[in-house]
Amino acid sequence: MKVIITGASKGIGRGIASYLAMDGHEVGLLARSEDLLEDLQQSIRDQNGESHAVSCDLRDPEATRTAVDWLVEQMGHCDGFINNAGLVIRKDIFDISMEEWHAMMDTNVNGLFYATKAILSHFQRQGRGHLINISSISGKLPLAGGSAYAASKHAVTGLSLSLFQECRDHNITVSTIYPGSVASQSPRHGEDTGESWKVAPEDVGRVCRDILSADPRTTISEVEIRPLGRPPKS
Numbered sequence: 001m002k003v004i005i006t007g008a009s010k011g012i013g014r015g016i017a018s019y020l021a022m023d024g025h026e027v028g029l030l031a032r033s034e035d036l037l038e039d040l041q042q043s044i045r046d047q048n049g050e051s052h053a054v055s056c057d058l059r060d061p062e063a064t065r066t067a068v069d070w071l072v073e074q075m076g077h078c079d080g081f082i083n084n085a086g087l088v089i090r091k092d093i094f095d096i097s098m099e100e101w102h103a104m105m106d107t108n109v110n111g112l113f114y115a116t117k118a119i120l121s122h123f124q125r126q127g128r129g130h131l132i133n134i135s136s137i138s139g140k141l142p143l144a145g146g147s148a149y150a151a152s153k154h155a156v157t158g159l160s161l162s163l164f165q166e167c168r169d170h171n172i173t174v175s176t177i178y179p180g181s182v183a184s185q186s187p188r189h190g191e192d193t194g195e196s197w198k199v200a201p202e203d204v205g206r207v208c209r210d211i212l213s214a215d216p217r218t219t220i221s222e223v224e225i226r227p228l229g230r231p232p233k234s
Contacts, residue, residue, distance in 0.1 A: 004028035007085025009036035015201020021049030058111030108152035180226030
């Protein structure tokens with residue numbers, strides 16, 4: 001299966017890309033940082049995985065379309081597209097600036113919309129495709145101390161659930177994943193980053209694999225993935 005992941009260079013995106021590549025899928029990697037993309041490609045290459053990468057600012061609709069078109073051309077076609085790129089700024093309404101608000105909306109909402117428009121044109125021509133949008137538990141529940149981030153993820157949720165209805169008659173499947181707390185730091189040499197209780201990025205990749213491999217007559221439309229444990233008491 002050939003799968004493109006946005007925001008692939010770090011965090012959840014890197015975990016998804018690494019897991020899918022090691023599971024035998026050909027992956028297309030899209031992110032802003034060329035250096036981090038090169039590092040990820042080398043990691044995948046070292047484990048005999050296959051990948052293609054292009055740097056792109058998803059806030060630019062034309063650059064996004066060009067990057068998506070290039071990846072699809074390199075891969076021959078695209079079976080699955082994972083909208084993962086996102087920006088997290090945890091500030092309440094009293095502290096968040098106008099610039100920070102727009103930065104989150106431009107990345108989390110507009111960027112996802114631009115990428116979706118770009119890949120859906122390919123899915124329509126193919127007559128099939130699977131879109132996975134990474135929302136957040138904060139896209140379903142209130143987030144005190146992060147209302148702007150929650151607003152952006154509620155927008156992702158609303159768009160995703162509506163896309164499911166709009167795309168199903170085109171044989172295009174839309175799924176939404178709601179991760180809870182995810183470990184953003186990678187432990188090195190046994191180092192305890194204080195995030196061991198959280199969901200690992202690779203666990204989100206495993207969920208993506210399971211969604212993409214579901215029987216084509218059905219769809220896994222929504223999945224929550226949360227830590228079983230709780231944060232350590234301070």
